[in-house]
Amino acid sequence: MAVSGILLVLFLVAHMAGNLHVFEGRASMNEYAHGLRTFGEPLLPHESLLWVLRIGLIAAAAVHIWTAVVLTRRALAARPVRYASKKPAKGESRHAAATMRWGAAVVFLFIIWHLLDLTFRTVNPVKDVPDAYGAVVATFSPERWPVTVFYLLALLALFFHLRHGIWSAVQTIAGPNSKWRKRTQAIGLAVALIVVLGFAIVPLSVTFGLVK
Amino acid sequence: MSTDYYRDGEAVADAKAPAGPINERWEKRRFSGRLVNPANRRKLRVIVVGTGLAGASAAATLGELGYRVANYCFQDSSRRAHSIAAQGGINAAKNYRNDGDSVHRLFYDTVKGGDFRSRESNVHRLAEISTEIIDQCVAQGVPFAREYGGLLDNRSFGGAQVSRTFYARGQTGQQLLLGAYQALQRQVAAGTVDLHTRHEMLELIIVDGKARGIVVRDLVTGAISTELADAVVLATGGYGNVYFLSTNAMGCNVTAGWRAHRKGAYFANPCYTQIHPTCIPQSGEHQSKLTLMSESLRNDGRVWVPKQKGDDRHPADIPEDERDYYLERRYPAFGNLVPRDIASRAAKVVCDEGHGVGPGGLGVYLDFAAAIERLGRKAVEAKYGNLFDMYERITGENPYERPMRIYPAVHYTMGGLWVDYDLSSNIPGLFVTGEANFSDHGANRLGASALMQGLSDGYFVLPNTISDYLADGPFEAVDETHEAVVAARKEVDDRIAFFLGNDGDRTVDSFHRELGRIMWEYCGMERTDEGLRKAIGLIRGLKDEFYRRVKVTGKNEQLNQELEKAGRVADFLELGELMCIDALHRTESCGGHFRAESQTEDGEAKRDDEQFSYVAAWEFGEDGPVLHKEALEFEYVKPTQRSYK
Amino acid sequence: MKLSLRIWRQSDAQAQGKMVSYEIDEVSEDASFLEMLDVLNERLISEGEDPVAFDHDCREGICGACSLVIDGQPHGPQAATTTCQLHMRKFKDGDSIDIEPWRAGAFPVIKDLVVDRSAFDRIIQAGGYISAPTGTAPDAHAVPIPKQDADAAFSAAACIGCGACVAACPNGSGMLFMGAKVTHLGLMPQGQPERHTRVLGMVAAHDEAGFGGCTNTGECAAACPKEIGLDVIGKLNRDFRKAAIRAA
Ligand SMILES: Cc1cc2nc3c(=O)[nH]c(=O)nc-3n(C[C@H](O)[C@H](O)[C@H](O)COP(=O)(O)OP(=O)(O)OC[C@H]3O[C@@H](n4cnc5c(N)ncnc54)[C@H](O)[C@@H]3O)c2cc1C
Ligand code: HEM
Ligand code: HEM
């Protein structure tokens, strides 16, 4: 769980940074997308780097989802009966219990939509694969505001997921002492904020016409 | 004399201590005791009842030795035995402080502290073993307090002049018990100990004069079963709860010991009870138990009451000259640090005269204002912060601003089943360890020595002495159909059937509370001939009423806490009477037993060595108890009268 | 004061339980929570009803027997306080209070508010000890232990085995309890030889007993009456990782 989660975090950081190419204009963004696909050519086949990354990503996601299901099922078995009286959580990660699993479901649905949208272009008006820039601009165009809202909601879910997930993974792998635990919690919060804001700025910019 | 209550029997013939120089006796005993071949140990089954310090350490050690052990406790886990609550510490003659301590000094202090009513041989052995206990516990990982150099810290405790008390913050008993608990669980995993929690022993099984088993009730299902073995060890703790309110845990009881007593085991010195001076006073009728505040508080707190009777002003508004610092006044040399029994009695005296404070006038002030002024609030907080917090949680009063109220409470019972030097009762095959036996503390126990005794008995003494008995085993097999087994089981069944069938209208607790009040009033801090006679009458009446009116709900085949309590209170009622009889017959004052008739001109306890230098071992008789005396001899420590003026 | 209680009643392990309402009057502020229940029970008995069963023994916050979930919070609303040390002055006249047993698959209900916590003992059996048979110990001063380590070991060893951590954990995990023991023994030099087998054994027994996995929500530490912190879980994780790698 923790290892796959951290791999996913690394992917997201890179993905977020990549997305910011949008602000450099169509050419730069498409070149970047193209570069990912043609990396190492002609020595390596087309899209080889991308597929190495994709396989890693798919493996990490598979492990992550599988362990998530296992953990969740264990938790349900270990807590078969609910309390009649409910009090707000008061632990160090008080949002975690409420947001991790629901949030993950939202993120999962989001990713499916997102793949159909920007990778396979099934639901995207721009079918021309090399034109990633065009696809992004098209999907977040002001008339398609519900798409933007859905993305933002998913990012909110992702924020909570990462905020807890990052320090949780460190706690699981490294087991920091109290001082370092507090620091990891702060780092988790910071990374989650940066990643999510870094993502959010793209659809917002398009929707509000800053990027055309 | 009070022979209308009891009969005199023969003197106790032999307590089995070896003769010779005192420091060689234990060595000698170990050498002369027979051993059991390791291959044969597997064939021998030992029942240990109790998982406190005395029981868990014995069960674990016997398991390590290779015996087949069955261990019982009534709590849901063996880790919860009452030993867990001990706060202060455990003594050992390590002399790590180089302050003049030695085995002999610990021996001397303990005999003197027991007011010359304990056996020299036993106490000396205890002092010798004390050092091994600390080694053993450290090896198990008990996190004792340490100094910056990494070595063990010690403190002086209960007025001792040397620093010989090892401690783990205020939770020494907990840490020692967890050490023993873990050793025990290790044996459970190894398969040598069969542990049964939520099981209560309700009867002893004796076959051909030997203890061969117990009848237990599974407290969850109500199933009654008979468990058979080659020997039975009782490590069932103290009976302070006969007073209803005490510092003991709610479940502490005398049932195991009392059932054995009814089957012939002598009960020794039942009237010796220790009353602890610094407990949080009772706040109302609902009160279920009393909480001990560490004795260490008296190092810095000053004890006083208002001079004017019934003065209910805020303590801060009572000027200095209207306060009576009675301990400092009466005992100028020791002041607030006089021993437990003296401090307790002095508090009772001022409260009886009407100077007491708080609800019912049953309390005296323990004031830290002077200490806070002298040392600063920070320093006081560092030393006693957690105790102050506990006080505030319970009373809702802030002891930094308002003096604490304290009152004495029953704390420890020095009496218990009679045992010889081998910890064997007078019933062959029945051994008794820890607070459940009477052995090492005489008429009064020094602070930090009960933990020492429990572990000494369980880790070191019993495993060595029981082999001498087991060397004759395995004994002839008995099974469930043996008539003695059937009879014991029937006694239990009948008792349960009686309680459940009784058409009563009073709760068990109401009887327990009433018994407690009688005991506290007449067999508490101060006892008189007249009061004790009255108490015996009252207890007999109460017992009668108990059997007529007690109401127990539910059925046997379930978790039934009322049924559990009913059995325990029934035994307390009989024990209470014996305690009063013992207190009545001992017309001297000694240790925890203060007879108002036997005091010096200035109100101090007066011992009578001529007449009473003996252990009173009581045998159960249908028409009243029979007294067997075991004479005490003092070769190494000459009896003197205590004085703390 | 006057209170309305809703208490979980369940006659035995198999029975279907439910919350039952009781009114109780003239509760003293100075009574402890359990003493309040004693008063209720006395009344129930005299009315011929079965009293409410609950575990308790020391009533001093040290034995770990008491175990009520009060208004959704294990050991009730006061921080760092066991149920037996909770006093009624923390409540107000007219309050209604819900009282439930620990809820966890590994702690099945036996009756009313009493649960079976023997799974904790099984975790300890699987390695929560130092093997030091009686009589084999060197002198207590043979191995000095730095004061900080001894103090930290003590703080972890202060766990009373009550199970509130499990009751509070949304995953029904026993990590805090287990982490406390692993930390206590792992900080002592005596505990080193068995350090790796201990953690592997205990974790296996923990999972076997039906406790859930930890996802670091931290509710356990917030409920713990002895203020055992999440660092013990970190330490457990660290030891577990090392041991698992070594064993692989
Ligand atoms: C508040 C307090 C503080 C103390 N502080 C100190 C201190 O600082 N230093 C010190 O030396 N001493 C102290 N003492 C005294 C000391 O704690 C006890 O005397 C000692 O721990 C008793 O140990 P034990 O093993 O004999 O009995 P316990 O620990 O009481 O164990 C009794 C065992 O017997 C079992 N049992 C009882 N009856 C039955 C039955 N019928 N069937 C099955 N099982 C049964 C119980 O389940 C339990 O496991 C203190 C005592 C109190 C009350
Ligand atoms: C398909 C979508 C996802 C699902 C179903 C999912 C599910 C989960 C679940 C159930 C947990 C366990 C935590 C808990 O229950 O409290 C978890 C933890 C975690 N997740 Fe996800 N997640 C998803 C996507 C992601 C993504 C995209 C990332 C990273 C960018 C991520 C990073 C993490 C991390 C770091 C953890 C913490 C691991 C630990 O506790 O050791 N997850 N996830
Ligand atoms: C909101 C801002 C986002 C934008 C603008 C964006 C944009 C894109 C684009 C353009 C692609 C296609 C790249 C290509 O095929 O060349 C892509 C792929 C992808 N995105 Fe995003 N994305 C965003 C957020 C996210 C988030 C939050 C996640 C995960 C939780 C995510 C996960 C993925 C994945 C898994 C792929 C497929 C990668 C692959 O093709 O191998 N994206 N994204």
Ligand code: SF4
């Ligand atoms: S860790 Fe805390 S909550 Fe858990 S069992 Fe120990 S004391 Fe109780």
Ligand code: F3S
């Ligand atoms: S609440 Fe549960 S999820 Fe882990 S941090 Fe505590 S065990």
Ligand code: FES
């Ligand atoms: S009853 Fe012992 S901790 Fe509450």
